[in-house]
Amino acid sequence: MPNIAHPAYSAATLLRLESLVPCRESQVSTLLSIFGERQQFSFPSIFIYGHTSSGKTYVMKTLLNTLQLPHVFVNCLEYFSSRLLLEEILIQLQSCSSETDQTSHVPCDTFNDFVRLFKQAVARQELQDQTLYIVLDRAEQLREMEANILPAFLRLQELTDRNVTVVLLSEIVWELFRPNTGCFEPLTLYFPDYSIGHLQKILTQNHPPEYSADFYAAYINILLGVFYMVCRDLKELQHLAALNFSKYCEPVVRGEANERDTRKLWKNIEPHLKKAMQTVYLREISSSQWERLQHEDGEPGQVKGLSAHTHVELPYYSKFLLIAAYLASYNPVRTDKRFFLKHHGKIRKTNFMKKHEKTSNHLLGPKPFPLDRLLAILYSIVDNRVAPTANIFSQITSLVTLQLLSMVGHNDQLDGPRYKCTVSLDFIRAIAR
């Protein structure tokens, strides 16, 4: 007896669907009951949200494909402008009908056009007796398009007077979508994160054909033990599982252990996985490099990660400019006289200073400073005389393009430009050495 039951579809189809969407049975059955039977009008718009890789896209796709419901599936990030998005929906509608292979290109600039063309397309396809589903993945992008797009999609059924349901998929909650002017409230549905048991079940489902499911399950168990703390992304876990499985099998292939010798296998794989967590998972070294290392049985120390190359070689004056910028960003202006002038007056401790001494300037972040101050500090920290040549000024600009400094405010060069130093203390220390 399948967990998902619906009078409109055959038990076999539902069983197949269930096998395809493990751990999401309840969500699917809710969706099915909202959808109703093919010819019935459904709720105009449904909003599905949940964390990254909680199976929103996958469930929707499998559901619609398995039940062979007419649908259009669009990623809003990929079709970044409203025009591209609307046109893409129309094109997919046309190809959906499969009467004519050639998709004639129809320009569609506004939502008004879209409604008109949509009606035409639906009429041509004899879809009147079925609900058409429009799925908009990454729907949060809709907020960045014209203001009318999102509300209009939400009540597309009403606007077109056709049997259509819009499904929005997003990672953020509906409250962040709601426009100021108010709109039609969609039906919201939450996809919870997969639990560790769910992950185990789903990952084990795709075991390699050469090995038994139990063997692979034991491997997944170890893998989750290491990675579950840092990563719950199903896709990433699957990727990591595939990457490291050959290493796990090694003792078995060599005949040193049999498939049930879990302790031995664990001893073999555990340090390896921990290393993987520090390198491949963070993309310090690429997966192909990782695989190559496995084949050659080399130590991962041989390939230096991306973070190992932190040293930046800079020209002499660029170094001093950067240090001066750092000093200007993190020291208050009134201490300049004390630090950079040879014959400064007495250091007077005022109440004002004491009050602020506790909050470190490093916690407050860099402050903007004018160009003149930067140059003044530069002249005082460089031993020999520095001529304010064109090269010095161009170096400041190139530091800005390298994102080591950043320009603050308006970009009028003549009007006393202000900068901020964006590098960390460690970086400055490395340079000053």
Added chain:
Amino acid sequence: GCFVFKPSAKKRRVSQKTAYDFCKRNGDSEDAELQFVTCQSLWNQIKSETEKIQEDLNKQLFDNLVGFLRQSHSEIQEKTTEWTCQMKAREIPTAALVLGVNVTDHDLTFRSLSEVLQSNVTPYIALLEAKDCPGIKNLMQKLMGQLMNCYVDVDSEDEDCVQVSQNRIRCSMASLINWYKSATKKTDSETPGKKRTSSSRHWPSPPVVVIFKDMESFTTKVLQDFIFISSQHICELPLVLIFGIATSPMIIHSLLPHSVSSLLCIELFQTLSCKQHLSTIIDKLILTAQFPFKLGEKVLQVLINIFLYHDFSVQNFIKGFQLCIVEHFYSQPLSILCCQLEDAKERVNSLSHDQCENIRRLPSFRRYVENQASEKQIALLTEDDVLKETTKKLLEDLDVYHENYVTVLRCLHVFTSSLPKYPLGKQIRELHCACLENKVWETEEYESSLQLARMLNKSDLVTMLQQCVEIFVSSSGKEFDKAVEKLKHFLTRFQKLEAEAFQEQDESVSSQKELQKKTDLYHLQKALLELNESRRSKKLTKFELLRVEVVDYMDSLVRSYLVPADWKTLHEILYFNTASVLREHLNAAPRIALHTALNNPYCYLKNQALKSDGGSISNKAPDICIVYKLHLECGRLINLVDWLEAFATVVTAAEGSSTDAASSDQVDDIIHARFIRAVSELELLGFVKPSKQKTDHVARLTWGGC
């Protein structure tokens, strides 16, 4: 200083005009023509040499990159059926190319990189710059424009143009994929002959390479969106990304969140550091006898300083070198002799009388003449033929000197580069500068490095000597047969010493044994005393003596061959030594120039009336200068009324006291207008700006404005 480049000397597109410019300066059209031709041929030689060096240096990197690109997609295409490949997420292969902070050189690297890729891997390359891609839409537009254009170039024109224009309207990934499919299909169905040639270089489905030239400047959003979109379509469109990184690869992590960087398969590639690059360039261009043109010490120092202190740009260094060449040929009439020795000798024969006079005027030549016998002096100064013969001989000497100089310099560098603390510098360029500057053996650093050399251990010394022998043997100088022999002799003596040392050891061991035998206290004491005595007298072992001998020999070589070029007769012909010109052109100081111009207009206008002893403000100066000088006396905010009054006072000062009464209460309209124009000129130059704090005040923007 002024930072205006002399365009006449740099323009080489219209050769006739340039030659004309050359002769305008020298007044002798024939020589000018020759100068120009020599200059150009020399530059062409140097240019091709630098290009070759660049190619060699980049070869390793490019080979690695090409290998990576080839592997990246073929691997996945080969074994799609395997389980691991099905389970693994398809990542976008990405090469992180760390290029160093010398952004000016990157363009050239990318250009040659795309050439290499075009001929080896794929015709589909797009170069993207951050300034063209403020949004994902612009990025896609740019990308598609570049990719489809390159496709049009490959194939027939008219049909594709329609396609391109149609696609312009919809620049989405889908249309890009469609384009890719049709493009690859077409190359397959081409004529067999053509196919063979193309498939030998490219695969049936070559990857599409997208190069981000300046990764740092791209906005995070654009990159994220692009990577996300393309990762969705990686199966249909084999995309490879190349990130050009100027700082450190950490920037990838700071620009991209984990969710995005996990879509990439990043491998790191690093170019040679620019300092190494410079060393190679200096080695091949300057420390060689191949090119007749030489840089003087100060000039070389200026070029190197600009490189090390300011930009790290090898391109700029070469540009500076080019400027030296042009400037030398432009300013030195005798530079026609700055060519290969054989040509120079011929040219000496056909020198005009004026040119001979030029030679006689050279300071180094005068010094030479003064050291000759009196009859010879007269002959040299009066007879052109004698002069020409001597010049030929001197030029020959100079040529030999250069050959020997480079060889001995390299030998000396072998010694100095391994000393602790590097008293004469670690790099050969530093040593070269030291030798050019003055007699190197008179410097303290040289003295201390000799001291240190006298303390070297044997194995180091032997390897150094071997290196020196190699250098001498490979050099083309004829005088070094003796030196080679001598060094080889040293080496054999070292080997002998080794053998002797063994024996000595045996002896000392035996004497020790003898010592142990003696149990009598008196005898023991005596024997110990004897031993001590012998040690003190034998202060220097044979090895030490030999070491001193070697160092002394090196010293003698240095003294005879590393004479600074300034001491050589006729060095002015080959050496460019006016560093001030170069500094003016390459390291300009615009602020100072502007200040001088406004503060002391005589400096540029050369009008006698403007000549002043400073301090006072002359009313003959241009209005803007007066206004500028007055504003220097003010604080951060300047009251316009006061300023105007001061201006009126200065301007009317010379016109006598007759108008004084009138001007005191009402400023002349014309003066008012002049003042307003001058102030707005200052505003245009960025010295003042209208202030919002107080009306009828302006704010100073420069120098003590705070």
